[in-house]
Amino acid sequence: MTAYINNEAYEFHSGETILDFVRRIEQDKNAIPTMCQDDRLENFGSCRVCSVEVAREKDGPTRTMASCHTPVGEGQYIYHNTEKMQRLRKNIVELVLTDYPSDKVFPADQKKATPFQETIAQIGIPNVRYPEGQNHLDIEPDRSHPYIKSDLSQCINCFRCVRACEEIQGEMILNMSGRGFATNIIKGFDTSFDESACVSCGACVQTCPTEALTDKYETKTLIADKTVRTTCTYCGVGCQLDVSVIDGKIKGIQAPETAEVNEGHTCLKGRFAFEFYDHPDRLREPMIKKNGKFEEVTWDEAYDFIATKLIDIKNKYGPDSIGGISSSRATNEENYLMQKMIRVAVGTNNIDGCARVCHAPTAWGMQQSFGTGAATNSVEDLKQADAIFLFGANPIKGHPVTGAKIKQAFMKGVTSIVVDPIKTKLAELATYHLQIRPGTNVAILNMLAHYIVMDDLVNKHFIESYTEKYDEFKSHVEHLNMDELALLTGVSKELVRKAAHAYATADRAMEFHGLGVTEHFQGSKTVMLLSNLAMMTGNIGKNGVGLNPLRGQNNVQGAADMGVQPHQGAGYLDVSKKDIQQYFADKYGIEKMPTTNGLKIPEMLDAAIDGKIKALYIMGEDTIMTDPNTNHSIKAFEQVELIVVQELFMTATTEMADVVLPASSYFEKNGTFTNGERRVQRVNKVVEPIGNTKPDGQIIIDMMARLGYEQPTGLTYDAANVIEEIADVIPFMKGLSWKRLGENGLQWPIKEDGTDTKMLHVNGQFKKGIGTFHHFDFEETPEIVSHGKKYPFILTTGRELEHYNSGTMTRRTDNQKILSDDVLEVHPKDAIKKGIKDNETVRIFSDRGSVEIPVKYSRNVKRGILRTTFHQPEVFINIITGSVGDKETMTPEYKVVAVDFERL
Ligand SMILES: Nc1nc2c(c(=O)[nH]1)N[C@H]1C(S)=C(S)[C@@H](COP(=O)(O)OP(=O)(O)OC[C@H]3O[C@@H](n4cnc5c(=O)[nH]c(N)nc54)[C@H](O)[C@@H]3O)O[C@H]1N2
Ligand SMILES: Nc1nc2c(c(=O)[nH]1)N[C@H]1C(S)=C(S)[C@@H](COP(=O)(O)OP(=O)(O)OC[C@H]3O[C@@H](n4cnc5c(=O)[nH]c(N)nc54)[C@H](O)[C@@H]3O)O[C@H]1N2
Ligand code: SF4
Ligand code: SF4
Ligand code: FES
């Protein structure tokens, strides 16, 4: 396919716009000026600044066309920079400038030009011929929002913000109101940013070509000393961020449009919530508790103190009296070193991490079904899915950038099934919402499987060719009583049957799941039943399908890959096997590895109470705040002789420590995080470590040396060196190297030649050889069986968009101004029955204890169900959560807590 640019012939791609064609050939993004166009948005063609002349034959009569909006045609002759076009563009922009402040035509001193100012300069407008001022100039600036500001006197009606809000974020907060000159942008029903339902993602600010929409940090126009690309520290989406630095300080964050994961988008945490990093509360010096009070000490004093104590405890009680808890917030390299320290320098497999309280059932369950415990597909596959099955996950809040993509798909009408006891935003938009009673996942999945089997919707070819034990599973679900299960789950048989048909008959059905699956008594079983659904319908091993756990923390996938598990070392190798022990001993250059499986976090805490765990070494986890049944955790911590915590801030956990080591945050170090799609991405150092902090990797290397093991590459921590070691030790990361990671990372398995993997188990080739069906009956959680009568309400806990887990970081940013409380969502009828008003603070109690919390009336919960979050220590909700956990992995059941509540 050929077209001509200024009479030269070039090949064009099918569907390519004239703008993209000219940009590509001339290798210049500014080959044609634009105004309303943004690569991330659908082309709109309203401003006509990008106009070009197009002829059918060489130098023939031309027509003027908006190049951003017009596909190239075969044999077309394109003239994009003619005098006529230059004149046209000038006229258009001059007209726009009549309603634009004259002092904003050129960039102010010390400020970078906005895209519009660049366009003005490119077109070459020395002065404006028309008088200024029509409509916009007297609109008052809006400063109501902590991060986003508007000054609509500078608005040029390009519509980009309105489109970004809708097309990128899937919200419709911004709108155009009025006509002609009287057109202007409104928020919500013409209110302020703060009052609107804006989710503060900042997409509108990033696309706005003027300073009509800006952020608190003036990110768009600041002239940075340098901009460093790194990976977000919060959730498992793994967004790439461009961090601007001036005078060694972080001044703003933008989303790079070239990032494969987030394509120029972020949520408010990645873009705005960075001010924790140099907050006055940051820990800056090591501290040892002396006579009940922390005193600052030197690093050497702290190290010596810890080493002497640890060696003493090891000699007295053996290495298994020491436990390590690693951090999914820290990098792969640091997690790798942490598990190595515990296994090699201490000599025990007692190493665990936050996956224990999170997605351990996913990893374990998927290993039983498929052989690998990680997401089978990539998020980009969403584009190819015909049905989306969202089970116990709320990505609008937990994984906002992926959530926005899912929301787009829902709004565009893809068949969607949501299984969630709460009417979440996505549940509201879904084709089918199965609003089950919390904790009845196994029952609802058995119902879904029953209808797929009975209505003969299974993929026989897939089952016969690639799986085993289907017949046992089939006869199990065939004989289940649907009336009983419908009563249990609270969902009608008809609705479940419709959802089963929707999933099974879709050409490609893609599953996503979250903690609504794992944080339950039957968590692992639920994961295996979800695997069954995918296998019985052939929804595995191709694009647009699969089982895709929305892994939580920025690096929880990586921490497990690195061996932060008591039963599996780096690369998921089984540490109870002799040959594996020998493998690690050879790689680590030591005589002997520990031989028995280690303790999981809940087992460590129980062992502490029994006097068997004498020391805990914790890197970046607020165990006291985030583990369930706080009083039990406190009791355990009180029995331990030595508690070491590496942290950014004082937390409920550091308060109980003997030594606190100040760690550098992710802005202050190099390394890698692995996102929920197995994508290993670079974390690049942006600023120097704050105060006297050190990267966790350096601290661990120093500690290991004090404990008698020296890293083969020496005492200086260098992430790239550790990556080399990881590539040597972990079989599926053979081709990993710092250099190869580039800007968009690599998805494991990574072959020796550096090729990575977007999809697992392709064409039925399961990692474990053959996919295995399992079958289970629903079993009521002991929490309800033991306490349900006395405490008749079911509390489920989760998260809000603005805050991140223990809140240590987000509470120290302006996110706290947007959302400052944990609240208890209660169905109004339940509250009224107890005489409780909206916003009234109540006491909520369980068998473990009680806390006080404000009530919020909500119809998103059914009667009898309560919901809250765990971000604010003022409430400390985990005081009332319980110790029941998933049978196979001990992941706590944060999602079903038997409670009652009353007026204060
Ligand atoms: N803003 C923000 N983002 C985060 C985090 C954060 O704290 N804040 N934390 C990160 C972490 S560590 C994680 S693990 C992820 C978690 O992300 P998600 O997995 O989305 O976590 P939750 O919101 O806790 O729970 C998910 C959903 O499960 C539903 N649910 C509860 N009980 C049941 C049930 O019995 N069955 C079913 N089917 N559903 C149920 C809840 O109503 C909720 O909508 O988010 C990560 N991202
Ligand atoms: N009730 C209830 N409780 C829950 C849950 C729930 O749904 N309901 N969800 C559970 C889940 S899924 C999870 S994952 C856990 C999360 O629980 P945690 O892992 O305890 O929570 P975080 O707040 O993510 O982070 C822990 C700490 O790491 C520190 N940190 C951040 N970066 C670094 C670093 O680079 N180095 C070091 N050394 N420290 C760093 C932070 O300051 C923070 O205090 O909470 C669990 N608790
Ligand atoms: S506020 Fe900015 S992005 Fe929105 S229409 Fe005005 S100039 Fe365009
Ligand atoms: S979606 Fe997750 S990774 Fe992306 S900016 Fe938000 S918190 Fe960070
Ligand atoms: S940039 Fe093409 S019409 Fe506005």
Ligand SMILES: [Mo]
């Ligand atoms: Mo998590």
